[in-house]
Amino acid sequence: MDITDKLAILADAAKYDVSCASSGAPSRSSRGKEGLGSTSGMGICHSFTPDGRCVALLKILLTNFCVYDCQYCINRRSSNVPRARFSAEEVVRLTLDFYRRNYIDGLFLSSGIIRSADYTMEQLARIARSLREEHLFRGYIHLKTIPDADPLLVELAGRYADRLSVNIELPTEAGIRRLAPEKRLGSIRRTMHHIHCKIEERKTGRQVGKGSRTSTLRPPRFSPAGQSTQMIVGADATDDFTILHTAEALYGSYQLKRVYYSAFSPIPHSPAGLPPGPPPLLREHRLYQADFLLRGYGFRIGELIPAPGNLALDIDPKLAWALAHREHFPVDLNRAEEWLIARVPGIGVRNARRLVNLRRQRRIRYADLIRLRCPLKKIESFVHLADFRPPRVELSSETLKRQFAAPAAQLALFPDITAMA
Amino acid sequence: MTPIVRARDFPEWRSAARSLLAREVPPDAITWVTDDTEPSLFEDAAVAESTRPASPAATLRLPRGVLDMLETAAMFRGPDRWAFLYRVVWRWRRDEFSVISAADADGARLHRMVKAVRRCIHDMHAYLRFREQPPLHDGPRFVAWYEPEHDILRPVAQHFAQRMGSCSWLIATPQGIVAWNGERLEFGPAAERPPTQADLAEALWLTYYRNTFNPARLNTAAMQSHMPQRHWKNLPEAQLIPQLVTEAETAARGPASPSEVVAKHGTRRQPAT
DSSP, X not given: OOHHHHHHHHHHHXXXXXXXXXXOOOOBOOTTSSSBOOBOSSOOOOEEOTTSOEEOSEEEESBOOOSOOOTTOTTOTTSOBOOOBOOHHHHHHHHHHHHHTTSOSEEEXXXXXXXXXXXXXXXXXXXXXXXXXXSOBXXXXXXXXXXXXXXXXXXXXXXXXXXXXXOOXXXXXXXXXXHOTTOOHHHHHHHHHHHHHHHHHHHHTSOTTXXXXXXXXXXXXXXXTOEEEEEEESSSSOOHHHHHHHHHHHHHHHOOSEEEEXXXXXXXXXXXXXXXXXXXXXXXXXXXXXXXXXXXXXXXXXXHOSXXXXXXXXXXXXXXHHHHTGGGOSEETTTSOHHHHTTSTTOOHHHHHHHHHHHTTSOOOHHHHHHTTOOHHHHTTTEEBTTBOOOSSOOOHHHHHHHHSOOOOOOOSOHHHHHHO | OOOEEEOSSHHHHHHHHXXXXXXXXXGGGOEEEOSOSOOOTTBOHHHHXXXXXXXXXXXXXXXXXXXXXXXXXXXXXXXXXXXXXXXXXHHHHTTXXXXXXXXXXXXXXXXXXHHHHHHHHHHHHHHOOEEEOOTTOOSOSEEEEOOOSSSOHHHHHHHHHHHHTTSOEEEEETTEEEEEOSSOEEEEOOOOOOOOOOOHHHHHHHHXXXXXXXXXXXXXXXXXXXXXXXXXXXXXXXXXXXXXXXHHHHTTTOOSSOHHHHTSOOBOOOOOO
């Protein structure tokens, strides 16, 4: 099979892992040196595909042969898809060629499980080592980590990669047992814990668990951009309440940089028991919004979803909270604390900071909100200033909700004819 | 008499501004010229003198952050950038520190300029594409053509010098070129667009682009908001976009694999007993 066909198959197979970040690596430069590649803390999206997703890394599988049979995965062993395998040299060559032409910032390498978890992990680590040590590549490398692999292999991978990730895929243990029979929640969490410990060791400069004796040598560099994971949304009946609590537990226990939510995409010939409909994209979007609110705005899950169930689809979680808690509004922008200003629908963390800074110089006025490009229609019921007050007729939460709700999706008139075209 | 001051780049503007501030010349009293014509009779002599190293009394203390903002905004290709920047430092000098807040009228414009320049730099880092020259060709090994909206070639050249390591490259823009010969950056005046051709690596890139796209998640609005159409003409992969969109729409958001993969022969492994 020639390399074009291999690349077609293995890029197609890799797209269900939605992690795309190329950020968080320590600064590196190749100026005046042998080798190539540079990183800064910020990642770059070099292109965008018509699904709106960014292309920052060469995201491929080493091979899509796999001995596991996870029901949601297109590469499961019982699935009838064309299979291919790259050689290590082919992966290295593709990465370097694409990097030099400024198509990518680095490599994102995953793989189906072949022969054993250890063998697969070793192949991934070898490619990363070749890039770093033989070709002196200083760009970004993100390696997937196989949960059952030997911890020493995971440590080897972490020495060469900027980020590692282990995908939990399903938010509950029951889900994993049903849909991914070869995987175990216990070994997934053990691997996350191991990665977390090695990252902490490097940060604090001390070996974890070795008591009070501190080493004089700093532990080797390990996955400086941290670790992340992914959960599939909509492959089973788990609700957003459970998903967010699982995410919160993972952030808390393992200091993950990100949890990604991937709407379950229908795969060709998917087995019975998996939903056949289109991917729940709006639900995935609301989960990302909720995730940002939890991490960046100081919300707690109980404020966004008080009871088991899903986030509202028609309005965003922040607006939903504001409508359910009208007692906090209108907020006096000249007096309120920064965290409360940031909770006003239409004012984000950055503008809240700017308003607080401006307050030290002079009083805030309506014209300032215009210049800060705040969506005034949204804000007007929630704030009050010296020269501006909310409309005299206080609109009920129901009325406001209807004003701001996303319009219902237009159904296709003749979906079957369209499908046959 | 209205002083006429020449400023063509940030260092020139900076020394002129120092001298003007020291003499307390208000912003509306100055005419700024930016072209390279012979110095006219009316050009302000005091400012021309001030291109010598400034005396301590003429310096204006600006915080690092403010100076960075001014330097970035100076790259914005607008009609009266130098006059505007001078107005900003004039107001700062009179202790109107809110001039740099995004809620102030001038401050908002400053922030917009800075944001536009930063966005432009980020776009050039992202969307510039190199092509490799044939092996026996003498001259830089990698060549790129790009059309930036603002005068950002200097900072962008530094970025690529760090990225590309020791191999030689050239970036050509309508306003000027920069080349790296393995050791040093060299800037030059605008030249003709260099001829280049696609190679196997570019063909593989198109294959990768086509297959990493998920037709079940078609969302051209999101793609266009991140990557507006004005960038497409120098991106090799952009030529694929119309066809990918049509294929995805006519497949009515069905399975996520592109037709070239679905058409291949599959392999299924018998489940373990």
